Amino acid sequence: MSIDDTDRRILRHLLAEPDLPTAVLAERAGVTSGTCWRRLERLRGLGVLRGQGMAVDWRRLGYEIEVSLRFTLDKTAPRAFDDFLEAARKVPEVIQIQTFLGRVDVRLNMVARNMAHYQEVYRSRILTLPHIADIEALMHVATIKDSVELPL
Structure with missing residues (x-):
């Protein structure tokens, strides 16, 4: 290309x-x-342009909290990744799912209206995801750079 x-x-x-x-x-x-x-x-x-998207500002819709959740999965189960990803896709508050090679297997970014909503989703939907060996939650504080621009 x-x-x-x-x-x-x-x-x-x-x-x-x-x-x-x-x-x-x-x-x-x-x-x-x-x-x-x-x-x-x-x-x-060529696949360089993949359509035109729409960006929704979820903060303006009342979601005040963003959390990045990093998971290490119990990979002794043959379908650990598949089962985990299938279940994670069903959590409406999860806005992004990424997989990695290394210490962290999966990262979920989620939003919540407030801290009480976050705690409810975390306890009832996140902690019940299958095959979790370890989890780390990082509360988003500020966006310093958010750009789609490339050095073209």
Whole structure:
């Protein structure tokens, strides 16, 4: 897969403002609308662009707490990962699931309306997930950098 400087310019502007109309994006990237459209279609075909998403600010919906939960699983069970991930996907407050190689096997990011809600979800839904050998909870305090921009 090869992208050139024109693709990079288009991507930089698209990352900065994902909802730009193609004509405006083309103008800012210094290409015609037709060229911009073809480049975007090519980038989609290459899998570089995977659609346009919507970002929801869960804090504005009343969720004040974010916690990162790190799990080490009991890997003596043959389906430990599969069982754990299947159950974790069913917890509505879990907004992200990641797997790792190393000391930590899985990380879940979850949100809660307040501390009482967090404690209720933690006790009734998180601690009941299968095959947990160890768990560490990290309370989110501040976001210092949250960027999708790449050095293009």
